[in-house]
Amino acid sequence: MSGTEHLTIPQKINLTIREAAEYSNIGINKIDELLKEPGCSFVLYVGTKxxxxxEAFEKFLKKEIEI
Structure with missing residues (x-):
């Protein structure tokens, strides 16, 4: 893959908070709040990021009716 090609969100394994917000129509602050919850199944820490x-985020959203 050359430097000019970009993966689409469905092709990515992990998303930034901004990408997850765009993908889900959920605000950045709400996603950040969800990621801070103990036992969050869809957070991945890379250093402090x-x-x-x-996929875990999609599964979470499919089973929830309110966040």
């Missing part, structure tokens, strides 16, 4: 595990 938080990423969203896309």
């Amino acid at each position: 938080k990423l969203v595990k896309r």
Whole structure:
């Protein structure tokens, strides 16, 4: 893959908080709040950076009716 090609969100394993917000129509602050909850199944820490595990995030959203 050359430097000019970009993966689409469904092709990515992990998303930034901004990408997850765009993908889900949930605000950045709300996603950040969810990532801070103990036992969050879709957070991945890379140093101090938080990423969203896309598939686990999708599963979480499919089973929730309110966040």
